[in-house]
Amino acid sequence: MALIVQKYGGSSVADAEAMKRVAARVAETHEAGHRVVVVVSAMGDTTDDLLDTAAEITSHAPDREMDILLSAGERISMALLSMAVNALGVPAQAYTGAQAGIRTDSHYGRAQIVGMVPERIARAVRDGQVAIVAGFQGVSEHEDVTTLGRGGSDTTAVALAAALHADVCEIYTDVDGLFSADPRIVPKAHRLRTLTQEETLELAAHGAKILHLRAVEFARRYGVPLHVRSSFSEKNGTWISDSPANPELTGMVPAAALADSQEEPMEQPVVSGIAHDRSQDKITVTNIPNLPGKAARVFEICAEVGANIDMIVQNIPVTDPTRANITFTLPEGDAKRVLDALEAARDEIQFQDLRYNPNIGKLSLIGAGMRTNPGVSAKLFGALSEAGINIDLISTSEIRISVVTRLDDLDRAVAAVHTAFGLDATETEAVVYGGTGR
Numbered sequence: 026m027a028l029i030v031q032k033y034g035g036s037s038v039a040d041a042e043a044m045k046r047v048a049a050r051v052a053e054t055h056e057a058g059h060r061v062v063v064v065v066s067a068m069g070d071t072t073d074d075l076l077d078t079a080a081e082i083t084s085h086a087p088d089r090e091m092d093i094l095l096s097a098g099e100r101i102s103m104a105l106l107s108m109a110v111n112a113l114g115v116p117a118q119a120y121t122g123a124q125a126g127i128r129t130d131s132h133y134g135r136a137q138i139v140g141m142v143p144e145r146i147a148r149a150v151r152d153g154q155v156a157i158v159a160g161f162q163g164v165s166e167h168e169d170v171t172t173l174g175r176g177g178s179d180t181t182a183v184a185l186a187a188a189l190h191a192d193v194c195e196i197y198t199d200v201d202g203l204f205s206a207d208p209r210i211v212p213k214a215h216r217l218r219t220l221t222q223e224e225t226l227e228l229a230a231h232g233a234k235i236l237h238l239r240a241v242e243f244a245r246r247y248g249v250p251l252h253v254r255s256s257f258s259e260k261n262g263t264w265i266s267d268s269p270a271n272p273e274l275t276g277m278v279p280a281a282a283l284a285d286s287q288e289e290p291m292e293q294p295v296v297s298g299i300a301h302d303r304s305q306d307k308i309t310v311t312n313i314p315n316l317p318g319k320a321a322r323v324f325e326i327c328a329e330v331g332a333n334i335d336m337i338v339q340n341i342p343v344t345d346p347t348r349a350n351i352t353f354t355l356p357e358g359d360a361k362r363v364l365d366a367l368e369a370a371r372d373e374i375q376f377q378d379l380r381y382n383p384n385i386g387k388l389s390l391i392g393a394g395m396r397t398n399p400g401v402s403a404k405l406f407g408a409l410s411e412a413g414i415n416i417d418l419i420s421t422s423e424i425r426i427s428v429v430t431r432l433d434d435l436d437r438a439v440a441a442v443h444t445a446f447g448l449d450a451t452e453t454e455a456v457v458y459g460g461t462g463r
């Protein structure tokens with residue numbers, strides 16, 4: 026008997042039919058003798074619809090009221106799913122985030138979990154009930170409803186799995202797991218059978234949209250094994266664990282899945298996957314006096330307006346070493362604030378120009394095997410040059426290389442690099458069942 030946390034995304038509970046299918050799956054897991062905790066997202070596009078309706082009423086909705094509103098989407102799901110499970114003769118009860126003991130700080134819209142006291146959930150499953158928890162929400166110390174940020178139901182699920190010492194946290198979505206690249210760009214992307222938590226963190230942090238970044242951080246910190254899979258098929262998905270052999274040893278992988286895995290090579294590839302990101306912009310501050318403290322001022326100003334800087338490159342022209350150009354990338358939503366704040370500091374910093382380019386894309390190649398294998402950058406740059414794609418900026422970590430290209434070149438770049446690293450599947454494998462990837 027295992028304790029299993031199952032999280033179902035919005036596309037898996039989009040309508041009554043889908044709810045019933047999920048309920049059957051939950052009931053099946055319960056009847057197999059496991060203790061089951063379910064976390065649900067809002068149905069389909071409910072969260073977006075709620076945001077649109079609020080925007081029709083006011084462009085200045087108070088943050089607190091917005092969180093109460095958005096938390097309603099998940100509450101509808103939890104109640105309906107609980108009814109569907111009960112209708113199958115399996116006892117289930119629904120719980121809000123507050124009832125499930127998810128305590129957060131008061132940062133509405135992006136609350137952080139500060140404590141987990143899931144007593145009622147633990148008691149319910151001990152008593153043989155299925156506990157169904159509304160994702161994406163918690164309660165602040167002032168007893169106000171908070172939400173955890175878009176995609177936050179993943180984090181609810183992993184946090185509950187950690188607090189309840191669950192054997193596995195299953196993340197159900199509408200694709201068969203994590204892929205070596207976005208199947209919408211690379212139809213030959215293949216499903217990743219296993220991935221380390223570190224690789225998953227890099228993928229999620231650099232644009233792969235399948236998992237909430239904080240959920241991955243939680244899973245890593247508390248050693249929660251994740252299994253990302255489709256609620257539309259019985260197929261084995263992607264196991265995320267820092268000891269990839271572990272899920273098989275614990276008997277959590279069904280025999281059929283092990284048979285399927287034998288078709289795949291045993292040796293770990295150097296590169297596991299490619300993430301891409303279209304959501305960043307680039308700013309260059311030109312001709313800054315090349316003096317101590319000037320770069321610090323530029324980034325202090327970025328920090329003061331709350332911008333999250335990603336890549337940074339400084340170059341000093343050979344023709345005039347008294348001056349420097351600093352280029353950096355940042356989320357597109359932060360660009361206007363940074364440009365205005367830097368413009369206001371023009372006389373103080375004494376730069377010449379601000380150049381702004383919103384049309385950039387970032388490709389990130391990720392693989393734990395990079396640590397021990399030379400030649401990865403050479404191969405990456407070779408593949409891009411063969412495809413005639415110019416590289417603008419480069420940054421690296423121990424297990425990642427990211428390059429910035431023109432936005433128009435990004436899709437082609439991802440496909441070319443995917444092929445160059447031998448990641449193409451022999452046949453098209455990726456199926457998006459529900460259509461949203463959530």
Ligand code: ASP
Pocket residue numbers: 034035066067072073098160161174175176177178179
């Ligand atoms: N319903 C929320 C959203 O759409 C949370 C989630 O689905 O994880 O972002």
Ligand code: MG
Pocket residue numbers: 034176179235236237463
């Ligand atoms: Mg999601």
